[in-house]
Structures are given as C-alpha cells and as structure tokens.
Amino acid sequence: MEKVRFRQYAALLSQYLKPQWIRVTLLAIFMFSGIGLALLNPQILRYFIDTAKAGGSMRSLIIAGVVFFGIGALGQVVMLVSSYLGQDVGWRATNQMRGDLAHHCLQLDMSFHHEHTPGEMVERVDGDTAALSNFFSEFIVQVVGSLLLLGGILIVITLEDWRIGVALAGFVAVSIYVYNLTRNIAVPVYTAEREGYSRLFSFFEERLTGIEDLRTNGGINYTMDRFYDVNRDVYGRAVKAHVMGEVLQTISGVLFALGLVLTMGMGIYLFQIGAFTIGTVYLVIHYTAMLRGPLIMISRQINELQRATAGLKRIEELYRITPRIADGTEALPTSDALGIEFNHVTFGYTEDESVLKDVSFQLQPGKSLGLLGRTGSGKTTITRLLFRFYEINSGQIRVGGKQIERIQLDDLRNRIGMVTQDVQLFNATVRENLTLFDAEISDNRILSVIEELGLSEWIQSLPNGLDTVLEGTGMSAGEAQLLAFARVFLKDPKIVILDEPSSRLDPATEQRIDSAVQRLLKGRTSIIIAHRLGTVQQVDEIMVLADGEIQEHGERNRLVQDPDSVFSQLLRTGLEEMTQ
Ligand SMILES: Nc1ncnc2c1ncn2[C@@H]1O[C@H](COP(=O)(O)OP(=O)(O)OP(=O)(O)O)[C@@H](O)[C@H]1O
Numbered sequence: 001m002e003k004v005r006f007r008q009y010a011a012l013l014s015q016y017l018k019p020q021w022i023r024v025t026l027l028a029i030f031m032f033s034g035i036g037l038a039l040l041n042p043q044i045l046r047y048f049i050d051t052a053k054a055g056g057s058m059r060s061l062i063i064a065g066v067v068f069f070g071i072g073a074l075g076q077v078v079m080l081v082s083s084y085l086g087q088d089v090g091w092r093a094t095n096q097m098r099g100d101l102a103h104h105c106l107q108l109d110m111s112f113h114h115e116h117t118p119g120e121m122v123e124r125v126d127g128d129t130a131a132l133s134n135f136f137s138e139f140i141v142q143v144v145g146s147l148l149l150l151g152g153i154l155i156v157i158t159l160e161d162w163r164i165g166v167a168l169a170g171f172v173a174v175s176i177y178v179y180n181l182t183r184n185i186a187v188p189v190y191t192a193e194r195e196g197y198s199r200l201f202s203f204f205e206e207r208l209t210g211i212e213d214l215r216t217n218g219g220i221n222y223t224m225d226r227f228y229d230v231n232r233d234v235y236g237r238a239v240k241a242h243v244m245g246e247v248l249q250t251i252s253g254v255l256f257a258l259g260l261v262l263t264m265g266m267g268i269y270l271f272q273i274g275a276f277t278i279g280t281v282y283l284v285i286h287y288t289a290m291l292r293g294p295l296i297m298i299s300r301q302i303n304e305l306q307r308a309t310a311g312l313k314r315i316e317e318l319y320r321i322t323p324r325i326a327d328g329t330e331a332l333p334t335s336d337a338l339g340i341e342f343n344h345v346t347f348g349y350t351e352d353e354s355v356l357k358d359v360s361f362q363l364q365p366g367k368s369l370g371l372l373g374r375t376g377s378g379k380t381t382i383t384r385l386l387f388r389f390y391e392i393n394s395g396q397i398r399v400g401g402k403q404i405e406r407i408q409l410d411d412l413r414n415r416i417g418m419v420t421q422d423v424q425l426f427n428a429t430v431r432e433n434l435t436l437f438d439a440e441i442s443d444n445r446i447l448s449v450i451e452e453l454g455l456s457e458w459i460q461s462l463p464n465g466l467d468t469v470l471e472g473t474g475m476s477a478g479e480a481q482l483l484a485f486a487r488v489f490l491k492d493p494k495i496v497i498l499d500e501p502s503s504r505l506d507p508a509t510e511q512r513i514d515s516a517v518q519r520l521l522k523g524r525t526s527i528i529i530a531h532r533l534g535t536v537q538q539v540d541e542i543m544v545l546a547d548g549e550i551q552e553h554g555e556r557n558r559l560v561q562d563p564d565s566v567f568s569q570l571l572r573t574g575l576e577e578m579t580q
C-alpha cells in the first residue's frame with residue numbers, strides 16, 4: 001500500500017472519529033481490559049496445575065477455580081461491551097460519511113446525474129461506503145485488538161522463556177505470510193462469487209421493472225431461460241467459493257498444528273531440564289492456541305483493507321467532482337412578476353452538438369408564452385436553462401432583469417414553479433408530496449389549494465386524508481398532474497413553466513387541468529409548452545421552435561390574423577401534424 005493511502009486513512013479517521021472521541025476512548029478502555037483479562041486467565045490455570053501437582057490444599061484449588069471462572073465471565077462481558085462500542089462507533093462514522101457523500105452528490109450538476117444511472121449512484125454512495133464501513137467498524141477494533149493481543153501473548157511468553165518467545169514470533173511471521181499467500185489466491189474466487197450475485201440481482205431488477213412489457217409481449221419463457229443461465233453461473237461460482245473457504249480452513253489448521261508441536265516440543269524440553277514446571281508448559285501451549293484467533297483476523301482484515309482502499313479511492317474521486325455551476329450572490333426583486341430574456345443563447349448537452357442555436361427572445365413580466373415545436377426541438381431544454389441546471393455555451397439569459405449567473409441559485413429556483421411531463425411522486429403522505437416536505441405550510445392553505453383545483457372529493461375519498469401515504473403507482477396520470485399543479489400553487493412562484501404531457505387525458509380531467517392552468521397563470525410570467533392547441537388559446541405570445549432555432553415568435557392575436565404565419569397554418573392543420 002502506498003504512503004498516500006495511509007495518510008488518507010489517517011485523515012478519514014480523524015475526520016469521523018474525532019467527534020466521537022468519548023466513545024472511542026471508552027472503546028479503547030474496554031478493549032485493553034478485555035485483552036488484559038484474556039492474558040491473565042492462563043496464569044490461573046498454571047497456578048492450578050502446579051498447585052494440584054505439588055499436592056496443595058483443596059481450598060486454594062477451589063479459590064483458583066472460582067477466580068478462573070470470574071475472570072472468564074468478566075472477560076466475556078467486557079468483550080461484548082467493546083464489540084458493541086466498536087459497532088456503534090463504526091456505524092456512526094459510516095452513516096455520517098454516507099450522509100456527506102449523498103449531500104455532495106445532490107449538489108452536483110444535472111449533467112453529472114445524466115451521465116450516471118441511479119444504480120451506479122446507489123453503488124457509489126452505498127456500496128463504497130459499505131466497504132469503508134468495514135474499515136471503521138471492524139478493521140480498527142479487530143486489527144488493533146488482534147495486534148495488541150498477539151503482542152501481549154508474545155511478551156508474556158517471552159517473559160516465561162525468551163527462546164520460546166523468539167520461536168513463536170517467527171511462527172507468527174511465517175503464518176501471516178502463508179495466510180496472505182493463500183488469501184491472495186482466494187480473493188479472486190470470492191470476488192467472482194460476489195459478481196455473480198450482483199449480476200443475478202441486476203437481472204431481477206431489470207426484468208421486474210419491465211414486467212408489464214414482458215407479460216404483454218410473451219417474453220416470460222425467454223426470461224426464464226436467461227434466468228436459468230444466470231442462476232447456473234452463480235451456482236458454479238458459489239460452490240467454488242465455498243470449497244475455497246474450506247481449503248483455507250484446512251491450511252490454517254495444519255499450520256496451527258505445526259505451531260503447537262513447536263511449543264510442545266520446546267516446553268517439554270524445558271520441563272525436562274527443569275526450567276519449566278508442568279503448569280508453565282501448559283501455560284505456553286495455551287497461549288500458543290490463543291494466537292490463532294488474532295492471526296486469522298489480521299490476515300482477513302488485510303484483504304478487507306484492500307477492498308476498503310478501492311472504495312476509498314472511488315469516494316475520493318466522487319468528492320473531486322465539484323459543481324461546475326457557481327452560485328450567484330444577488331437576490332431577485334421580491335415584488336413583481338419577473339421578466340425573462342434570452343440573448344443569442346447557444347447550448348448543447350454535449351460539446352459537439354448544439355441543441356439551442358442563437359435563441360433570442362423577451363418575455364415581459366406577467367406575460368404568458370406558448371411554446372410549440374416538434375419533439376426534440378429544444379422546448380424542455382429552454383426551461384431547464386431557466387433553472388440554470390446547465391451552463392450555456394454562449395449568449396446571455398436574464399431573469400427579472402438580472403444576468404442569470406449573478407442570481408443566487410436557491411432564490412432563482414424558488415421563484416420558478418414547474419409542472420413537467422412526468423410527475424415525480426414520493427413514497428410519503430399526500431401532505432408531504434404537496435409541500436415537498438416543507439412543514440411551514442399550513443393545512444388550511446393546502447386544503448384551500450386542493451379546493452381550488454377541485455380535488456377536495458378525491459382527498460375525502462382517501463382513507464387518511466392528507467396523511468394518506470401515496471404508493472407512487474396507484475394514481476392516474478391526470479391525478480398526478482393535478483397534484484403537481486397543487487404543488488406549484490403552494491410554492492407561489494413568480495414564473496410558471498408548464499411542460500404539458502402529450503398523453504391524452506379524459507375530457508373532464510383535461511378541463512380541470514385547463515382551469516387550473518388559467519388560475520395559475522394569473523399575475524405570473526409563464527411559459528407553456530403545449531401539445532394541444534387548446535392549452536395555448538389564452539396565452540399572450542406564441543413561439544415556434546424548429547430544430548433548436550426560433551422559427552416564429554409574436555403576439556398570439558397578430559399571428560392568428562396573419563394567414564401566412566406558421567401558427568395560423570398549425571391552427572388549420574392541427575398541432576398533431578407537427579408534433580408527430
Ligand atoms: N439530458 C440530455 N442529455 C443529452 N441530450 C439531451 C438531454 N435532454 C435532451 N437532449 C437532446 O436535446 C434535444 C432537445 O430535447 P428537448 O427535451 O429540449 O426537446 P423537446 O422539444 O422538449 O421535445 P419533446 O416535445 O419530446 O418533449 C433532443 O435532441 C434531445 O435528444
């Protein structure tokens with residue numbers, strides 16, 4: 001392992017363990033005591049054996065037995081407490097780290113989130129932290145604990161006889177070396193097993209998500225076929241991994257038998273020359289047997305450390321990605337509706353392709369703009385730029401008279417309300433879905449907005465009213481849309497963006513949505529992306545986009561009267577002509 005990694009681990013430790021130094025200190029105290037007690041007990045056994053052999057009194061033997069039991073029991077309790085403390089400290093640190101990482105990711109640009117799938121993000125925020133959590137919750141406790149115990153045993157044995165001490169130290173070194181050798185052979189086998197499982201799970205996930213499509217298209221048999229394939233693959237890998245585990249066990253067993261033989265031989269020799277009592281021979285054998293636990297632990301954790309290091313590396317990579325969009329400092333004017341201005345804006349999601357080309361338009365405060373254009377012409381993109389989800393390539397965008405880069409992002413995004421093509425509902429109560437978890441908004445306001453949108457009946461039909469938990473799926477597209485409108489009403493923004501769904505709603509819902517739209521637009525600046533001409537009957541201006549460029553822009557009335565305008569043609573042929 002490189003030196004840099006060591007420093008990174010040290011930094012990580014101090015960052016996440018310092019705040020809980022009291023718990024860490026307690027943990028250290030308990031660990032030291034536990035190890036001390038574990039080292040003490042064999043001494044009692046020696047006393048017992050030697051006393052018994054010398055024909056000592058029954059009383060001293062019984063006392064020795066009771067003390068032995070007492071120390072043993074106390075040692076177990078102490079170990080229990082220290083393992084609890086270790087897990088506690090470890091998981092607190094891990095959760096903190098996971099939280100920090102999630103927070104960091106949420107602040108990254110939209111372009112970052114488009115490039116990374118949700119599955120990948122789960123793996124990075126949770127999977128990588130899980131690898132590191134082991135570092136916190138087990139590595140420290142077990143490796144430090146094991147090292148201390150190992151050192152303690154070697155010291156105590158050396159105090160009895162330095163020759164056995166030296167021999168066992170050599171044995172420990174050889175064992176660690178052999179363990180690592182075998183582990184290195186085993187790790188790829190274990191990794192292969194984990195990969196097999198992860199393929200199985202992602203197979204499940206994909207097929208379950210697409211279950212409706214699969215059923216309707218008769219893909220079940222094919223899916224089962226593929227499933228058997230993946231399953232068979234997992235079977236092979238799992239069996240291999242299990243056998244490998246057994247082999248490692250055996251190797252460790254043989255190694256240990258050798259260690260014990262070494263101690264026994266030396267102990268008996270020392271007994272014969274009169275340097276050891278029989279109790280001392282037993283003592284060193286007992287200590288030698290105690291070496292096995294920490295040895296296995298250390299070699300296992302060395303491998304875990306490699307996994308943690310990979311996790312740490314990827315977490316650091318993630319932290320190095322910073323939002324490219326720098327926050328502004330200026331606040332927007334609070335009172336009036338806000339105007340919008342695009343000046344020669346050119347933008348592309350990727351460097352080589354421009355989605356918007358030299359787009360310029362102005363929308364006065366309080367006016368509404370109907371935005372039309374073929375699918376893929378860049379309508380939604382314009383609205384994303386207003387939220388400053390992306391940085392434009394050239395040109396200028398102004399909101400409320402201020403250059404968009406100067407405006408505080410929070411302020412900007414709070415002032416714009418949007419109802420999009422797909423409404424994201426959370427697995428939370430209706431109230432939380434409407435207020436987006438803002439507890440400041442009173443129930444009275446929520447209910448009056450619901451009333452305004454004609455949703456009262458629907459709310460009353462729910463088992464727990466506003467406290468009903470939405471499962472996300474059990475709603476029609478129309479209901480979800482109406483909830484999205486209610487959200488925007490509660491936010492009370494100065495600018496409203498409506499990205500209309502192209503899916504058809506039933507006439508009654510459509511009417512309710514239309515009237516919701518009219519109410520929402522009053523006194524606000526608005527952009528309405530329409531897939532139905534009905535929606536843009538009431539707007540002040542019309543803009544037609546074609547392939548990222550403005551094809552036509554003007555007052556609706558003027559365009560209607562001009563028979564040559566694109567909009568007039570659309571009114572004659574119907575919007576479907578264009579959007580299909
Ligand atoms: N996140 C993205 N990353 C890369 N390209 C994108 C992204 N979003 C949209 N595009 C591309 O940008 C172009 C414009 O997309 P946009 O969503 O603005 O179209 P639209 O006019 O809203 O279409 P629709 O009527 O289908 O909603 C399309 O060619 C699309 O493929």
Ligand SMILES: [Mg+2]
Nearest residue numbers: 379380381499
């Ligand atoms: Mg769109």
